[in-house]
Amino acid sequence: MSLPALPRDWNKSESFKAVASFTTPEKLAAEPVGPGFLGHARRILRNRTFSEDERLEAERNVKAIETADNDYESEPEDADMLRHDPKDWKSLDQYEVLGLTKYRWRADEDLIRKAHRRKVLKHHPDKKAAEGAGDEDGFFKCIQKAFETLVDPSKRRQWDSVDPKANVPVPSKKTKGDFFERWGKFFEAESRFSTKQPVPQLGDLNSTKAEVDAFYSFWRRFDSWRSFEWLDEDVPDDSSNRDNKRYIEKKNKALRAKHKKDDTARLIKAIDLALSEDPRHRMFKDADKAAKAQKKWEREAGSREAAEKKAAEEQAKADAEAKAKADAEANKDAKEAAKKAKEAAKSAKKKHKRTLRNAIKDVNYLLPEGEQPSPDTVANALADVDNLIEALDDMELADYAGKLSPLTADSVKAAFTEGVQAKGIKPKFFL
Amino acid sequence: MSKTIIGLSFGNTSSSVAIMKDGVLEVIANQDGDRAIPTMLSYAHGDEYYGAQAKQQLVRNPKNTVAFFRDFLANSYAKIDVSANHRSAHPVEDSEKLVAFKVVDGESEHTVSVNEIVVRYLKQLHTAANDYIGKEIDGSVIAVPTNFSEQQRKLVAELAEKAGLPALQVINEPTAALLAHVSRPDIDAHANKLFVVADFGGTRSDGAVIAYNGGIFTILATMHDLELGGRDLDEAIIEHLAKEFEKEYKVDPRKEERAMAKLAHEAELIKKTLSNSTTTQFGIESVASGFDFSGSLNRLRFEMVGRSAFTRIGDFVKHLVAKANVDVLDVDEVLLVGGTSWVPKVSSVVSGLFDSERTVIRSPNTDTKAIDPDELIARGAAIQASLVSNFDAEEIAESLQPVVTNGPHLAKPIGVKTAEGVTEILAINTLIPIRKTISIPAEGDVLIEIVEIEREIKVETVKPEPKAAGEDEESDWSDDEDEEYEVRSRVVKPGKTLAQLGITANGKADIVVTISKDLKMQVAARSGSEHVAGTV
Numbered sequence: 001m002s003l004p005a006l007p008r009d010w011n012k013s014e015s016f017k018a019v020a021s022f023t024t025p026e027k028l029a030a031e032p033v034g035p036g037f038l039g040h041a042r043r044i045l046r047n048r049t050f051s052e053d054e055r056l057e058a059e060r061n062v063k064a065i066e067t068a069d070n071d072y073e074s075e076p077e078d079a080d081m082l083r084h085d086p087k088d089w090k091s092l093d094q095y096e097v098l099g100l101t102k103y104r105w106r107a108d109e110d111l112i113r114k115a116h117r118r119k120v121l122k123h124h125p126d127k128k129a130a131e132g133a134g135d136e137d138g139f140f141k142c143i144q145k146a147f148e149t150l151v152d153p154s155k156r157r158q159w160d161s162v163d164p165k166a167n168v169p170v171p172s173k174k175t176k177g178d179f180f181e182r183w184g185k186f187f188e189a190e191s192r193f194s195t196k197q198p199v200p201q202l203g204d205l206n207s208t209k210a211e212v213d214a215f216y217s218f219w220r221r222f223d224s225w226r227s228f229e230w231l232d233e234d235v236p237d238d239s240s241n242r243d244n245k246r247y248i249e250k251k252n253k254a255l256r257a258k259h260k261k262d263d264t265a266r267l268i269k270a271i272d273l274a275l276s277e278d279p280r281h282r283m284f285k286d287a288d289k290a291a292k293a294q295k296k297w298e299r300e301a302g303s304r305e306a307a308e309k310k311a312a313e314e315q316a317k318a319d320a321e322a323k324a325k326a327d328a329e330a331n332k333d334a335k336e337a338a339k340k341a342k343e344a345a346k347s348a349k350k351k352h353k354r355t356l357r358n359a360i361k362d363v364n365y366l367l368p369e370g371e372q373p374s375p376d377t378v379a380n381a382l383a384d385v386d387n388l389i390e391a392l393d394d395m396e397l398a399d400y401a402g403k404l405s406p407l408t409a410d411s412v413k414a415a416f417t418e419g420v421q422a423k424g425i426k427p428k429f430f431l
Numbered sequence: 432m433s434k435t436i437i438g439l440s441f442g443n444t445s446s447s448v449a450i451m452k453d454g455v456l457e458v459i460a461n462q463d464g465d466r467a468i469p470t471m472l473s474y475a476h477g478d479e480y481y482g483a484q485a486k487q488q489l490v491r492n493p494k495n496t497v498a499f500f501r502d503f504l505a506n507s508y509a510k511i512d513v514s515a516n517h518r519s520a521h522p523v524e525d526s527e528k529l530v531a532f533k534v535v536d537g538e539s540e541h542t543v544s545v546n547e548i549v550v551r552y553l554k555q556l557h558t559a560a561n562d563y564i565g566k567e568i569d570g571s572v573i574a575v576p577t578n579f580s581e582q583q584r585k586l587v588a589e590l591a592e593k594a595g596l597p598a599l600q601v602i603n604e605p606t607a608a609l610l611a612h613v614s615r616p617d618i619d620a621h622a623n624k625l626f627v628v629a630d631f632g633g634t635r636s637d638g639a640v641i642a643y644n645g646g647i648f649t650i651l652a653t654m655h656d657l658e659l660g661g662r663d664l665d666e667a668i669i670e671h672l673a674k675e676f677e678k679e680y681k682v683d684p685r686k687e688e689r690a691m692a693k694l695a696h697e698a699e700l701i702k703k704t705l706s707n708s709t710t711t712q713f714g715i716e717s718v719a720s721g722f723d724f725s726g727s728l729n730r731l732r733f734e735m736v737g738r739s740a741f742t743r744i745g746d747f748v749k750h751l752v753a754k755a756n757v758d759v760l761d762v763d764e765v766l767l768v769g770g771t772s773w774v775p776k777v778s779s780v781v782s783g784l785f786d787s788e789r790t791v792i793r794s795p796n797t798d799t800k801a802i803d804p805d806e807l808i809a810r811g812a813a814i815q816a817s818l819v820s821n822f823d824a825e826e827i828a829e830s831l832q833p834v835v836t837n838g839p840h841l842a843k844p845i846g847v848k849t850a851e852g853v854t855e856i857l858a859i860n861t862l863i864p865i866r867k868t869i870s871i872p873a874e875g876d877v878l879i880e881i882v883e884i885e886r887e888i889k890v891e892t893v894k895p896e897p898k899a900a901g902e903d904e905e906s907d908w909s910d911d912e913d914e915e916y917e918v919r920s921r922v923v924k925p926g927k928t929l930a931q932l933g934i935t936a937n938g939k940a941d942i943v944v945t946i947s948k949d950l951k952m953q954v955a956a957r958s959g960s961e962h963v964a965g966t967v
């Protein structure tokens with residue numbers, strides 16, 4: 001197909017010749033459907049020609065893209081992240097993958113969709129292939145995974161729960177700034193886990209007592225959706241090993257519960273700490289005290305006498321109390337002395353018992369030195385000794401212990417033989 | 432945040448919902464896993480069922496199952512055709528002479544207006560769509576047949592709003608189907624084409640001839656046969672089964688409603704199976720007088736028993752083309768829509784009407800990439816939904832005004848003469864204003880002659896060449912080979928000259944033809960740094 005040559009008689013000075021108008025068109029109804037019609041309607045309604053419309057629409061598109069792009073800055077992409085194994089996508093920072101580290105949990109769904117679109121445009125495998133970069137689409141897969149995670153509210157919560165970069169640590173004394181600077185950020189970050197929104201924030205020195213009370217009471221009853229599924233170990237989906245599967249599921253469940261418990265404890269501790277450091281508390285207390293003192297002083301000024309009387313009464317009462325206290329103290333001393341005596345007696349008794357029990361052994365069961373007593377001998381002798389100790393009261397114990405001094409075979413024999421007879425014990429050894 | 436707008440195909444037999452999400456078009460599956468959801472409601476034990484679950488009740492609980500009600504909207508009882516309703520709840524006349532159904536919903540019998548039935552059904556679709564999308568739905572674009580009146584369209588929109596699906600726009604079914612088709616990634620959305628859209632549904636057949644030029648759809652003709660659809664194929668199979676049953680057991684199942692309901696249920700299954708395989712087995716328990724009934728049916732048999740319906744389908748398309756005042760050779764593509772278009776015989780009957788070298792038939796049996804025919808309308812509606820979702824009601828209403836939609840369309844194609852003949856630039860039935868650019872190879876001083884194009888259908892009678900003696904002897908049973916036959920061809924040639932331009936070309940010339948609102952035609956040509964232009 002080609003255009004024919006100009007005829008010889010064509011007047012070259014005249015490059016355009018209008019010959020006839022086209023056949024009268026027919027009025028018909030166009031279907032108000034499809035992108036083509038949308039363009040037509042726009043041109044008719046805004047009275048634009050094709051080229052005007054094209055220019056204006058192009059400008060509008062550029063603007064739309066610009067505003068979309070100016071919504072947020074693009075972030076540099078870490079080279080390691082781009083090479084990350086897509087199978088291990090869970091270990092990536094999901095916000096970093098979409099370039100939203102400045103926003104994290106603050107990014108709304110629109111922003112996430114926009115960020116996703118932008119990343120897809122940049123990393124689409126087709127585009128990479130066109131650029132001759134080979135068909136590595138590992139990072140593209142990570143982009144899709146991150147998008148799926150962040151655009152699905154329940155999956156996003158799982159990730160947000162463990163997003164390490166979003167955590168603001170509990171401020172220590174060393175953290176820079178005043179109380180509000182140190183704690184404000186902490187509570188703002190923790191707010192994201194609240195099922196109830198909006199969450200009351202820390203406020204400042206101008207907050208009223210009611211506000212501060214409401215703040216602490218809300219946080220004491222904090223209802224958190226934070227959960228720890230993200231950290232689950234992957235449950236193998238091979239059906240051959242059911243036990244193992246069940247085991248891992250159980251383990252995951254237990255770990256989630258533990259993390260949750262720890263997290264609750266962590267928050268409670270933090271709230272207590274904040275409360276103890278909160279300068280407004282002392283302020284409110286001082287103000288309270290001052291107000292009370294003021295009231296009291298006014299009351300007293302009004303009734304000095306009554307106050308004086310009361311003071312006298314109080315003095316009398318104090319004296320009485322002091323006396324009672326002194327009495328009580330004296331009483332206590334006596335008791336203590338008795339207790340001491342008792343304890344001494346107790347320990348003496350113990351000592352005497354020990355002396356009696358050890359005596360027979362110390363004199364080698366009345367046998368010549370170096371001779372081995374038979375087991376029967378030992379058993380019989382000890383039985384007599386025990387029976388005797390059992391039968392003696394405290395005084396007698398001291399008495400008999402005295403008789404064993406000096407400790408000789410004779411003194412032992414004499415003392416025990418006398419003892420068993422006196423107490424009517426049937427002797428086995430001290431016959 | 433952009434709004435969530437669904438596309439809704441609200442059929443007399445079945446309905447579908449689609450949504451465009453992040454540039455991906457999805458047809459919604461309901462809790463039964465259905466994408467083509469039967470347009471039916473059923474009441475049993477105080478519960479309301481819809482879709483396939485309602486359809487199942489047709490055997491056990493036909494009196495409380497409401498089906499084929501959409502077309503009764505805004506119609507007086509006196510005017511409606513109830514022939515599709517004899518195996519389900521029967522329509523009754525309500526106090527306003529409109530249509531209602533008597534059903535036992537809950538404890539007692541109620542007369543429920545068709546409007547209320549529609550609201551209840553759309554509410555069910557709303558819930559299904561909500562569950563699927565997981566998001567509150569803000570509105571809908573609803574497709575209805577081209578012969579729905581303004582009053583019916585308004586009513587549909589009103590009822591949809593009551594069901595929580597306010598309609599941003601009510602559009603025509605064939606246009607929706609075509610929008611889905613031309614949006615296919617493998618189809619050039621800028622090519623000018625003449626389409627035949629034929630929708631063979633359950634109870635009715637609808638057709639439209641649509642010009643698609645410069646991205647604009649213009650309906651040139653429509654046709655409706657409200658007594659032709661998949662139901663006729665079902666009935667043919669039912670009758671066949673009934674005959675066979677009677678032969679085998681000497682019992683006439685036609686006398687028992689329940690027996691017929693069972694046969695009807697099985698017949699549709701058989702029909703659908705035969706769209707995929709050439710033969711199928713069936714088994715029905717206790718059809719009549721306690722007799723079980725089993726057997727098999729093959730596709731050929733089905734095509735024989737359904738012959739009259741297939742013939743009517745062919746005639747329907749033939750008449751549709753004729754009604755648009757075009758020739759079959761003018762048609763670039765035929766888009767087959769509706770559940771019945773799954774039937775292979777439907778595609779082959781339609782294909783037989785067209786020149787296979789000239790016209791492409793789009794159906795699952797002829798085009799492997801064809802969109803499922805029972806999803807086309809919902810998909811198109813969803814595409815439109817995504818296009819208008821950012822407009823407010825006023826903006827949409829503004830663009831629907833006649834000053835926008837009603838416009839002059841070219842009565843003759845416009846083209847440029849070439850060394851070989853003529854090349855089309857603007858097709859017949861192109862909406863004005865329009866602008867179109869083409870590039871043509873050219874070298875040296877060339878003439879650009881803009882002309883109207885005349886197209887002619889040439890009919891030649893061809894006599895087969897006499898066969899060499901002896902060759903024919905054994906095969907004279909095929910004597911029609913010797914008969915004369917017609918060869919029809921479509922010829923285009925330059926007609927009236929509109930403008931001439933001379934240009935010194937250098938490889939190729941770009942020609943831009945622009946026709947403005949006030950019907951002025953501007954022609955501009957460019958080649959390298961050369962530039963010529965003028966207005967007629």
Ligand SMILES: Nc1ncnc2c1ncn2[C@@H]1O[C@H](COP(=O)(O)OP(=O)(O)OP(=O)(O)O)[C@@H](O)[C@H]1O
Nearest residue numbers: 442443444445632633634635661706769770771773
């Ligand atoms: N695979 C299939 N093979 C054959 N027929 C099928 C198949 N799937 C659905 N059908 C038939 O398609 C018909 C339903 O068509 P569709 O889903 O287009 O309904 P519709 O547009 O609501 O119909 P109408 O409005 O004409 O009543 C039913 O008769 C059904 O039996």
